[in-house]
Amino acid sequence: MNCGNLSNKLGRYLDGELAPSSESAVRDHLDSCPACRADAEHQRCLAAFLTSSPIEPAPANLTRSILFEARQRISARQGSSFDILVDMVGWFRSAGRPLRWAAASTITFGILIGVMMGRHMASPGEQIQAANQSSLVEIYSLDFLSESPSGTLSDRYLAMVDGTSRGEE
């Protein structure tokens, strides 16, 4: 081994990263070459210098501040309906095929039931409302306004009441 070869391997040798056979070759060269030995010593000193100043431990309140911030984020996440939706989509993707079918069927069944119940419950109400609205002019005794000339305030009011009742039907 010559000095050029050694300088390529010196770092790995000092870091204990060389194969045993290469390691012994480097050691033999270092024993016989004062210049390379000085290089090796220089690198050892550098490592010692870098690690000579101990670092202070983490601040005492760091754990508390991490957990405080984490709690805030978890609360925010739990409150977000978008995240709930994302979680549901994630669950749906990760679930097996039978579970997916079961979930999809349940949701579809629920929607159908909802629509049917909605129609059933809405019908009587709509009829009553229509009956009420058709006689609004009579209920509020607004017949006297029916002879008002077109374009007058009375005529507009009557049209509005009439129009509203039609719009709501």
Added chain:
Amino acid sequence: MELDDLIMQKIASGDLGALAEIVDRYQETVWRIARRYCGDSHEAEDITQETFLRLLSVAPRYQPRGKFSSYLITIACRICLDRSAKKAPVLSNELPDLADRSPSAEELREQQEREEMVNLALASLPENQRLAIVLKYYEEMDYASIAAILQVSTKAVDGLLTRARQALACRIDQSGGGSPE
């Protein structure tokens, strides 16, 4: 499955106690890396906090492959690199002035000077070289672990460390008084 992997499963379900356990186990490691990398305690505090908070978001997708500590250190290193990309390192050659000249204060000053010199030397390195040095000398990792964290080959780690050592030796020699020899 390792204990850390089980704890990660609990974190995925929003278990703060589990997060507290991970923080307790690895806080000092993450802190040391961040502190050595950026040379500033406030910045290191932010990096450490961000590293553990990021666990909250990655925990649901976490797959146990290899050591959890390497996974966590990789997150910390990415955050270090991201922050470096956003802002240039502040290199200061001014040392803190200590008015008190008592022997203990003198020792403290020497310690601070040494610390400052190490910080300056590390700050002068490119980000990847700096991280390689931090992981090698302060976390005593082997090349394979460093390569996995930095996502490079072991040969590349060797190259990073060789160039970093040369640059550090030059920097320390130039700053005078702090020669490693």
